[in-house]
Amino acid sequence: MPEVSVDRYAVIGHPVEHSKSPLIHAAFAQQTGQQIEYGKILAPLDGFAATVASLREQGYAGANVTVPFKFEAYALATELTERARVAGAVNTLSFKGSDILGDNTDGVGLVRDIEHNLAVPLAGKRVLLLGAGGAAEGVLGPLLATMPSRLCIANRSVSKAESMVARAKPVDVLLEACSFEALAGQVFDVVINATSSGLSNERLPLTAGLFADGALAYDMVYGRETPFMQYAREEGVRQIADGLGMLVEQAAEAFYLWRQVRPQTAPVMTMMRAL
Ligand code: ATR
Secondary structure (H helix, E strand, C coil), rough: CCCCCEEEEEECCCCCCCCCCCHHHHHHHHHHHEEEEEEECCCCCCHHHHHHHHHHHCCCHHHEECCHHHHHHCCCCCCCHHHHHCCCCEEEEEEEEEEEEEEECCCHHHHHHHHHCCCCCCCCCEEEEEECHHHHHHHHHHHHCCCCEEEEEEEECCHHHHHHHHCCCCCCCCEECCCCCCHHHCCCCEECCCCCHHHCCCCCCCCCCCCEEEEEEEEEECCCCHHHHHHHHCCCCEECCHHHHHHHHHHHHHHHHHHHCCCHHHHHHHHCCCC
């Protein structure tokens, strides 16, 4: 194994060129005085495990994992944190000798952005989670842990929402699955868009009147005004957020896992918004 003077990390994805993680981790390292290097690695679609093996041989200390490898990372990990086990997916790997520790910081990143940065406590709130794909699965456990009064998962394919509900760890939260159409007449305090519809600029078939007074509309997509955010604006929602805060917070949690130092996220969010 070659000698390395600084600990090396990277984000592995396909595609990965667009990833903001190197910028965010470089800012964290500068702020905290940690000696790290953080790069981007494009893994072939059939070459995730080989890419991880190669990074370990080169002496890398860990990696973030993005689309489409979060499930493969889960399978590859030799040890999992509880939240990664619940999510069924891994976005952060730590290489420790022969062990590969898999964690998932996405859900905690979302919750921290909503509760801390946006100052919206979720306990006792009526929460609507739109989508039942990988992004929604990754955040369900931490959302439930905040003890909303109700959490409804709505998805185009209702069966996927139903199976998320069936797999969830029982907690004292009214947890339901429904179709978009069945949302008519219901009211929520926090609505989180975890579908990928924003990426393709498609509008979800949501009816009017979904938002309670003072509600938060949150889109996990960042860096653009999505049709969901436009819809929330048309509905008169005043607090509308994209997923940049979640991106920075999930990175901060990974940085903490690797370095045992918690960076400040606010200045990094300000920097990212100014790009
Ligand atoms: P991700 O990792 O981003 O969650 P995914 O696992 O492919 O990606 O899941 C995509 C999610 O967005 C799903 O909930 C999908 O709904 P279906 O399960 O019914 O396919 C949802 N989605 C994507 N485009 C959508 C659209 N135009 N309208 C409604 N839902 C959409």
